[in-house]
Amino acid sequence: MTRWLTEEQQVAWRGLAAVIHLLPNALEAALRDTGLSYYEYLVLAMLSEAPGRTLRMSELAGMTNASASRLSHVARRLEERGWLRREPCPEDGRATLALLTDAGHDRVVQAAPAHVESVQELVFDALTADQVAELEEICASLLARIAPEGALPQRLHRGTTASRRAGDAPA
């Protein structure tokens, strides 16, 4: 009793499938020169926005839609490169705090323009204002089904610490 795709659905699905496959690649490619992967950039960017440039690992994992394991591996690599530090949380001995180092902050600030420009070129330059509004609603509807429960925490690239500093008032 499978509900096969209609003609209309089929066209929409193959388009969406191609987008979710190709867009991540294109975003990675745009960050290539900065020496950061998209996920690494995301981690550093979230930290740059956080109060005290610090977040618990579990919070950071939730905000970036990643497993604790994935974040842990990435944090180790970022730590080795000197862009992130980890400390035990004073308030909860089980938790670990991730802190953005100055070098890490410099790195995000440096990488932000290239990333944001790629988002503009790859996504928004291709869409009308109406389409952007539609896309927003569509994504919200989709996420209601697939997001681990209201996990839409990312507030990237407008008014972020990194953005402000890089774009308006370089500290």
Next chain:
Amino acid sequence: MTRWLTEEQQVAWRGLAAVIHLLPNALEAALRDTGLSYYEYLVLAMLSEAPGRTLRMSELAGMTNASASRLSHVARRLEERGWLRREPCPEDGRATLALLTDAGHDRVVQAAPAHVESVQELVFDALTADQVAELEEICASLLARIAPEGALPQRLHRGTTASRRAGDAPA
């Protein structure tokens, strides 16, 4: 002179970013029980639709938006499991033909319902008919920028060999 994201763009972007990150995971999870990854399923499904259940490796790579290297590795694994065979192309000594075996065909037919149902649940059950139409146009616009050049070959899950057999007239 970076074009930072507007408030509206920011909301749309964080939604889209979450979708392109989470949707692939959800699709993989839905296929978990079938013993196929999403990409493996795609490869076998494309072959099941092809005339003679055969395609050149280069064609198959293009249709699945993958590098030659990626496909080659996957083909080796699928071949080891007996679902795919490779033969030299008679017409061009450089090319290799990928053939779907009977066991491979059975596998796609078996996996198709679970996959299609997950697409229905994850995507179309969440959207109105209007939204589906909008999504279709939005994806087409986005792909015009990021697709390697009109690489929209996948015609999946309506009228495919695998689908027909599994849904209507089990062979």
Next chain:
DNA sequence: GAAGATTGAGACTTCAATCTTC
């Protein structure tokens, strides 16, 4: 025992190098 986090093994993808045929 549950929550927070880390670790190592296994699997997959990318990248560069290589091989053969056109």
Next chain:
DNA sequence: GAAGATTGAAGTCTCAATCTTC
């Protein structure tokens, strides 16, 4: 030399197991 394809190495992610603290 270019096209089609494969290979091995390196990097990353997932999964299961583990450890510590609550």
